[in-house]
Amino acid sequence: MTRRRFLSLARGAGVVAASATVLPSVAVTSASAQTSPATAKGGARTVQLRFLTVAGEPMQSIHSQLIERFSRANPNIQIRFEQAPFAELGRKITTEAAGGNPPDVIWADGPEIKHLAYNKVIVPLEPWLYSKAELEDFLPQSLEEGSFKSAVHAIGRRQSCEAVWYNVDLMDRAGIKPPSTLDKAWNFQRWREVWLQVSKPPEIWGVTSRQVLGAGTYESLAFVRSAGEKGSTTYQAISPDGKTVKGYLDTPEALDAIQFWQNLIVKDKVTPPALIPEAFETGRSVCHIYPEHLGPVLRSKYPNLR
Template structure:
């Protein structure tokens, strides 16, 4: 298999347009026990795999390569079926209900817990342990695949949010990338003083993901689980402290703009590309898009991890996909051979290079960090050291669908509620959903 240097991640990693979550997977039943050794002969068998469309622009060529390698390794054939993201969830739930799931599927990180909870996915904990991989997987991706102590999805790829900034403006104002929240405020102050026409740090009211690092960074949480019961923590003193700091960047310090109260992440990106923004919370997939959209910005942008309150890093949501094995598949061992081949080593690295995301194997991410590319390494560091999942329950998906956190942020930024009042309202709404 022809390989490219890890440094090639620079060009491709950053061209992806966004993160999505998907769902699906399949497994169960008996298989030739010789597959446990990784050298089973499955000649004549076919493994059915669902993969989401659009993540990798060269997916057909990639899976042609995978099919050949899999055939050489196992003797089995692959049947790869690409699924549209928009209709994938409904197709998965229908296939689960009807017992027509594939053997293996790409499952979005926010869907894995949902499918595991209804018994559709195989617990891969023992397989991961037997392969010696338990210490070499990105913790945040393991967290989002874990339900009741079992791991129901193998980390495959993900992206994460850090802070993207204008290096030229920082250098002109003598600003170093901040390493604490106080330094973040000082940097924004210096940007504002040196460049009165720009927005130092816009706070996007229609994006929950910008608030999460500060909620987590202050020691708060979105929700906690006690047995089978989830309870909102968004109105706890720690969470409110983080929300007060984050929204205060706009309401107290004036680093944002009133228009940002209703901005989505796409609005943030557009304002940055128009030269209106000094720094922003943004995804690992955006720096390359910025350079592609506005070539004049090449060499003028950088990134740094989201700083911790006083030191270290604040956790940031990471999202992407697992590979899951469905519980009804009668090709469990063969399915694992495919999952392990795809999510580790050369194929995992190549998928990351082509798709624009990071692999879920820590050792591969460490290689990216060692390359020290200023547009890539900070995101890899964020993902390895401070990547985190939202609550692993399908009920949280309902909360996201209702945009509970965005409504909370917009009420704070618009001045219609205090931070505590808005958080209390959001907590009550979350608890109503959890109670259902």
């Protein structure tokens, strides 16, 4: 079976299209599917495809349902379902690709797509999966993230954003009422004042994140970029060709923002210098910077947390 034929079938069954940011995307690799001498109903040869995805729920159930749906529509294609923990997924993809044995289809983190496309690990999805006209149905941000050299290689299943979560009870105790509408939203200078007011380290910290605040670009780069006007070099963060950050991450605005985040740890001491697992969930942190998908986790595991 050719990759063109597989993509056409996958689209019809809704597998690649439905399960494909800054977020995870489904992409097709440069691997060759294995054809078995065995035949399926109707005499067609059986093709086996490896699908590598992230381990754990809810994605395991979601992908299992999509694969079952695809298999019913295409009985001559067998999907070999493989999983890896998120922390190991990127390394597994690149290691297997370097060894000449990549999976046929992968679920990859959105920021990895350009890297994988540049190294020819994945192939473009167009025009086999979508026409140019159909791609207009997707958010421009998703198309940009999943494109390399103007060709779409993956489409994120959703877009995400960082949010400042706060413990209502701890805020009430401090007599602080955060805004509830965007037009009255606080900037980070105001949030810093709040964190200074509520912090009582090491028992209670003003703010935490899923990693040490400012230790990685996944969260902190968005805040550094927000120090610049849209379209400015600070906002862009990297040159259009992706080869340099000089003149982008070293602007006065960017350096001020970087210093701001460092001060939260070193000078203000409103956030811990080392990761405290589940600090926000267990009441050791008043605020938490995390994407919107923290909501379902809090509702299911910490129903009494407000």
